[in-house]
Amino acid sequence: MLTMLRKLNFTERARIPRANVRVTLRRDAGGALLFDPRLSFDGIAVAPSTRVFIEAYYRTSFMRFDCGSVGHFAPPEDRRLTDFDSTSFVRFRVKLVDNEGNEHRVVAVADDIVVSEEKPETAGRMPLLPVNFTDGLGQQAWRIAFEPNGPVLELNNRLGDIKDIAKGDAAFFALVYPAAVRQVLTQILLIDTQEAHEEGDEWWNLWLRWAARFASTPLPDDTDEAPLWIDDVVDAFCSQQTPIDRWRAARRESG
Amino acid sequence: MTRLRRLNDRGIEEFRGFLQRIRDGEEFQANPAILYLDDYSQRLPRPIEIVPRTFASKFEAAEYLAGVLADVPAPADDVGLWSWLALFYFDQLSPIGAEGKRRPREDYHYIPHTESGGWQRGRHLLASPYWLFTLHRQNARLLLHPPVHQHGAFIYNLGFRRDLITNKGLIEAIDLLYWDIKRNHPKRGATTSSRPGNLKRLIAVIQQLDFNYDLYGMRADEILHVLPPEFDPWRPPPLLTRSDARETAGLTAK
Numbered sequence: 455m456l457t458m459l460r461k462l463n464f465t466e467r468a469r470i471p472r473a474n475v476r477v478t479l480r481r482d483a484g485g486a487l488l489f490d491p492r493l494s495f496d497g498i499a500v501a502p503s504t505r506v507f508i509e510a511y512y513r514t515s516f517m518r519f520d521c522g523s524v525g526h527f528a529p530p531e532d533r534r535l536t537d538f539d540s541t542s543f544v545r546f547r548v549k550l551v552d553n554e555g556n557e558h559r560v561v562a563v564a565d566d567i568v569v570s571e572e573k574p575e576t577a578g579r580m581p582l583l584p585v586n587f588t589d590g591l592g593q594q595a596w597r598i599a600f601e602p603n604g605p606v607l608e609l610n611n612r613l614g615d616i617k618d619i620a621k622g623d624a625a626f627f628a629l630v631y632p633a634a635v636r637q638v639l640t641q642i643l644l645i646d647t648q649e650a651h652e653e654g655d656e657w658w659n660l661w662l663r664w665a666a667r668f669a670s671t672p673l674p675d676d677t678d679e680a681p682l683w684i685d686d687v688v689d690a691f692c693s694q695q696t697p698i699d700r701w702r703a704a705r706r707e708s709g
Numbered sequence: 710m711t712r713l714r715r716l717n718d719r720g721i722e723e724f725r726g727f728l729q730r731i732r733d734g735e736e737f738q739a740n741p742a743i744l745y746l747d748d749y750s751q752r753l754p755r756p757i758e759i760v761p762r763t764f765a766s767k768f769e770a771a772e773y774l775a776g777v778l779a780d781v782p783a784p785a786d787d788v789g790l791w792s793w794l795a796l797f798y799f800d801q802l803s804p805i806g807a808e809g810k811r812r813p814r815e816d817y818h819y820i821p822h823t824e825s826g827g828w829q830r831g832r833h834l835l836a837s838p839y840w841l842f843t844l845h846r847q848n849a850r851l852l853l854h855p856p857v858h859q860h861g862a863f864i865y866n867l868g869f870r871r872d873l874i875t876n877k878g879l880i881e882a883i884d885l886l887y888w889d890i891k892r893n894h895p896k897r898g899a900t901t902s903s904r905p906g907n908l909k910r911l912i913a914v915i916q917q918l919d920f921n922y923d924l925y926g927m928r929a930d931e932i933l934h935v936l937p938p939e940f941d942p943w944r945p946p947p948l949l950t951r952s953d954a955r956e957t958a959g960l961t962a963k
Contacts, residue, residue, distance in 0.1 A: 467921065507923070509872070514831065516871030518925055537871065551923040558923040558931065 470498060470548055470564035477546050479571045486534045487571070493548065495524050500561050502526075505551040510535055510544050513601065524550065543570045543586040545603060566603045582657075582664055583634065585620060587611050596630055598637050604657030605638045624704040628697035636688050639665055643680040668694070713757040713777070715789035716796070720749030721820060724792055728813045737800070737811050744796055750789075755781060759794075764801060767861075768853035770835060771842035783839065788821050791836040795819040802834045802858050831868055834858060841874070848881045851888050851895055862900040863887075866908055872925065879915065881929035886911070886943040896943065906940040914939075 474494040482488055491508055502525025509518045515537045522528035538544055546567040552559045568584050584606050591597060591610040599606045607630075609616050619626050638661060642648050648658040666673060668690035674683050692698075716724060720743045731737055743749035759777055764770035774783075774794070783790060795802055796819070803813045813819070821833045831837050834857060841849045841864075852874075855861035860868070863883075867874050874880070887899040887908065898904040918924060918935060933944060 505923075505926075507926070509925075511872065514869050514871050516875060518872075549923060551926065553923075553926070556931065558927050560921055560923050 467560050468498060468500075468562040470550070470562050472564060472567070474498070475546075475548055475564045475567055477567055477569045479544060479569050481571075482534065486536065487538055487544075488534045489544070489546070489569070490533070491521070491529055491546075491548075493521075493527060495527075498524075498550070498562055500524055500550055501552070501554075503554065504561060505553050507549045507551060509547040509549065510538070511547065512538060512544050543568075543584055543606070545569075568603075582661060583607050583638070585609060587616060596634075598634055598641075600641060604661075605634075605641070607634055624697065624700040627695070628701045631695075632688050632692050632697065635665075635691055636684060639684045639687060640681075643684065644677060647677060710758045710760060711797070712752055713759045713790075714744065714750040714752050714793050715787070716743070716750045716792045717789060721788060721792050723749055724796055724820060725816055727796075728816055728819065731803070731811055731813050734810075737803075739800060741796065744793065750793055753781060753790075757781060759797065761797070764798075764857045766854055767834075767838040767857050767859075768842070768850050770798075770857045771838035771849070771853055774835065774839045775842050778839070783836075785831070785833065785836040785840045786821055787836075791833055792820045794835050795833070798835065798857075804858055832860070837864070837868070844875065845877060845880050848877070848884045851884050852880070854895060863895070863908065866900070866912060870912075873912070873915065876925050878926075878928045878932055879924060882932040883908075883911065885929055885933065885945050886940060899943075906943050910939065911936075 474496065476492040478490040478492075479487060480490065489508075489510065493506070502523060504524045506521040506523060506527060507518060508521050508529070509516065511517075517535060517537045519530055519533060521530070535544060546569060548564040548567070549560055550562040552561045568581055570581075570584060570586070582604075584604075586599075586606050586608050587610075588608050589611045591608060591612075595610050595613065597608045599608050609620055613619065642658045642661055646658065648656075648662070662673065665687045668687045669683060670686055670690070671683060674680055723743050727741065727743075757777060757780075762773070764773065785791070799819070802819060803811045805811055816822075817832050818834050821836055831840075838849075838853050838857075841852055845852070852861070852863045852867070854863075867883075886906075887896050888894075889896045898907065900908050902909055914936065915924065922935060924932060933940075
């Protein structure tokens, strides 16, 4: 069991349910990355005149698209993400803005909608560890990048078949994922010293709730005991996923 | 006068080697041949003339380049074009230091780094000022006041956040708060962390306001209006805010 704290929302804005937002990424004929949004405003109590903006961002990249209003949702024809060059991974934010009286109030928002080119359909679920294939890793095969919105598994595009390797290679899974889980939990508990909240949807909350499913003991209050808890989680994760057995089987098949 | 060119892959590799050799202690040779040899660079399809000149600031360089490049596409990720320009003006982008030597910085200051979202992106010493000038024109003067070989505190603090640096209303508001019109220079203390209402405090407050306000859609005067009293000493006289003046003169389209 996790130690849970309650969380209060002091902002006046409402949350747009993630199930109401569906964003797809694709490439046009010229190779430019572009997005297709489908939004539902069901269950969101705002006026039809409320403006709709979609913002795409990843690290320092940012683009914003005026998509009309709740009553007349009209994404622009040009939805190319020209500020996003070689990434396959984009985060989206949907903002509903009440501009009656020029107040520019954000009345509802859905943030951190993670979409990757490889898994174009994203709605409702938020991947705990999105993958980004990048040219910027030099001679490193992989790296965990800690973005403001959570960790990202970066994989080196210079390995030509890295996308296939990441999808199905048993050795890759065995060597990367347990280490990645350990690194992320270490960041959360020992470096950032985060605490779990009962209803929080911050990335570390989602990670701690996921990890707690594997742990045989409650999340320790004492950071001195956190390394043992992390060991316990990684061990249980590997017991469930059986990466060594799968790797051995793959070697037998290929040999 | 010189015809503007674009380094090809071979020229860019040579430029990287050139940077490393200077770091290793080799003398800087002005106007290296790769600027003009077809094996290393090509002319643009449309002839563009460019002159060697000294820039007093990033702003002056950006304004000049915006004029020169007015009729040609010059996106910041045009690696060949901006690398050629960096090599052409290299003596200013890597000036001789106090110890009598040039010490080139990391390559991405001279050869654009194009990976999406990487923090090195937007650090090119000519492409970044050019992009900021074309986006904000006169309101970029605060961002671009340092010498051409430096980034300066304003770009350093704002440049990592594209949602801030591309927000026209916010950049105008920052100009109104921190630009000293009489001295034609940033106001004293604008980036001093111990001063109330300094730039870093403004960024922190903006990030809080961003929860409730659609700052990207707001004009400069609207952003100034929602700032807390901490920023009052920095505010321009009410009648001198440019947005107000433009509206009064009927110049702003509603």
